[in-house]
Amino acid sequence: MSANDLYELDRQHLVHPVSAWATQEAEGPLVLDRGSGLTVKDHTGREYLDGFAGLWCVNVGYGQKTVVEAMNAQAEKLAYVTGYFGFASETAIRLAARLAELTPGDLDHIYLTQGGSDSVDSAVRLIRYYWSMKGEPQREHMIALEYGYHGSSSTGAGLTALANFHRGFALPLATQHHIEAPYPYRHRTGLDADVIADCEAALRAKVAELGADKVAAFFCEPVIGSGGVIVPPKGWLKAMEKTCRELGILFVVDEVITGFGRTASMFACDHEDVVPDMMTMAKGLTSGYAPMGALAISDRIYREIRDLTPDGKAIGHGATYSGHPVAAAAALEVIRLYTDGGILSQAQKIAPYFEARLRTLADHPLVGDIRISGLLAGIELVSDRETRAKFAPELKVGKKLLGLTRDLKLLVRCFDDGIIGLAPALTITPEEVDLIVERLRNAFDALMLQV
Ligand SMILES: Cc1ncc(COP(=O)(O)O)c(C=O)c1O
Structure with a gap:
């Protein structure tokens, strides 16, 4: 098809993500x-x-030919397996086990998603479920960072702190809050210790304002990505982990960008020996060769959810493509390239x-x-x-x-x-x-x- 034909069809039919529709139509695609x-x-x-x-x-x-070959081999053998009703594919099982091995600490349980927004959305839903099962359903509030990005699902976009994800979408929800980000260049002193202390104080103040027994979790990126690539001072992530532990709220680290070698370690959490309660992943998981993300859940939270759920009752969270075998095959080979490769x-x-x-x-x-x-x-x-x-x-x-x-x-x-x-x-x-x-x-x- 000629370039001109493609431009024209794009303008008429393809809706581009996070775009100004009229401008996109006028300018056409690359x-x-x-x-x-x-x-x-x-x-x-x-x-x-x-x-x-x-x-x-x-x-x-x-x-990367070996990734394509791994996907082809799986697609030829068996293109789809659901995770519902107890079914599983070998690639999904092996991927979950590999991620449990690679992620820090006791992040041993892996829910495979369709991408980063789905990973965040899954975290939000399971956190609400967790506190409800624990008999604390009033823990509705979630706190994230100014400039933060946590995808564009209908609740995740409220944790995102970017105005165009809120404007016209009735977000953030009344239960979603944002605190000062660790932004040394635009901080009052720019000194590492002050940046860290101010963020800690902001989190404590927000939790006190909302009520210590009303807050479910704090979400953050180890390096803020879509909000402008903001790198916090060394020690910041550890300090936020410690503060969450002291406040008794769950600590969720969104490694959708930073995971899989992006910050020159497998995960950004590894730089500071941080072990969150939940970690969200996507992007580098399959390196874009197939859409897939993951939510890692700590052993402690997993067991509590498992044991508090009434006998035989299914936890109503899932999707057709959770654990897709072809995407899992891509992820396994991509991870092999990072490590053995x-x-x-x-x-x-x-x-x-x-x-x-x-x-x-x-x-x-x-x-x-x-x-x-x-x-x-x-x-x-x-x-x-x-x-x-x-x-x-x-x-x-x-x-x-x-x-x-x-x-x-x-x-x-x-x-x-x-x-x-x-x-x-x-x-x-x-x-x-x-x-x-x-x-x-x-x-x-x-x-x-x-x-
Ligand atoms: C930190 C972070 N979380 C979540 C997401 C959402 O991921 P996705 O676009 O795969 O839905 C992104 C996407 O850029 C991200 O950077």
């Missing part, structure tokens, strides 16, 4: 057609360097170079802040480095950057407010790191002429 490693080609054959791994998910890079150690080796090269951009007059955790990075551009002032919204800096980087054959995330997100495949080479940095500098130079 149709990507094939990929290998970090390189993707569009439908006209133009090549781009993907510095964002699709949507921070293709951690093993494009074109050496991709996680490759990421650990290249991460210091990625950081050092990105930090060379700090001298650019538009760059206010550079934040990095492994192969996850955010660059915050500002209109004034002294005052840290953001660009006026009418300048549409995000949109300009998107155009400029694409013209330079670089795919990165350009947030509306002038923040750039980077999350290349973990297989990135030093030459590709250099290319990303060179193209970013050129894009910033070009942007200077337009703002």
Whole structure:
């Protein structure tokens, strides 16, 4: 089909996620057609360097043949098995066991989902169920972070703290709350200890305001992703874990972006020996080769839910594609690539170079802040480095950057407010790191002429 035909059909029929429908229709799609490693080609054959791994998910890079083979083999053998009525597939069982092994501490029980939003939604439902079974149904309130993102399910979008996920959707719910995020660059002192202490105090204050016996859980990302790649100070996650334990509320870590090597360890929780009550995962789980996520549940919570549920009564949470055998086959092979295949150690080796090269951009007059955790990075551009002032919204800096980087054959995330997100495949080479940095500098130079 010709490029023009595709553009036209897209405009008429394909509804794009998180898009301004009229703008999308007017501008049409960029149709990507094939990929290998970090390189993707569009439908006209133009090549781009993907510095964002699709949507921070293709951690093993494009074109990994063994993943495709594993999926094919499973699809040929048995394309579908339900998890309902006691059925299971070998791939789903092995995947659950492998995830129990890889996730920290006693996160030993795995509910396989259809993606990140479903993982968060499953956590929310099971937390409500848990407290109800424990005889504390009044624990309705959930607390998350400003700038946080927890997907777009009808309740998860309320834990998300981004305005366009609330506007017109009657969210957040009265039971959903947001507290100050650990954002050193925009914090009153920017000192690690103060950032941590302020977040702890904010959580305590919110729980006191709502009533200590009314709060069910606190949700957070170890590095805030879609809210602008905000990297908290070291020790922050541990401090939040400790605070939740003291307050007697459940602690949920959303590792949908940070999981599977993105921060140069299997999970971000591993950096600080954190063991949450529940952990949500997706993206790097299958590296985007198939849609799948997971919710890991601690042994303690699992057993309580199991034992408090009335005899023989099914817990009403499930989906047709939970534990899909083909997606599970993809995940098993992707995980093998991270571990035995050496991709996680490759990421650990290249991460210091990625950081050092990105930090060379700090001298650019538009760059206010550079934040990095492994192969996850955010660059915050500002209109004034002294005052840290953001660009006026009418300048549409995000949109300009998107155009400029694409013209330079670089795919990165350009947030509306002038923040750039980077999350290349973990297989990135030093030459590709250099290319990303060179193209970013050129894009910033070009942007200077337009703002
Ligand atoms: C931290 C976090 N949680 C949840 C989600 C939702 O995942 P999905 O888009 O797979 O539904 C995302 C997606 O970007 C995410 O970054």
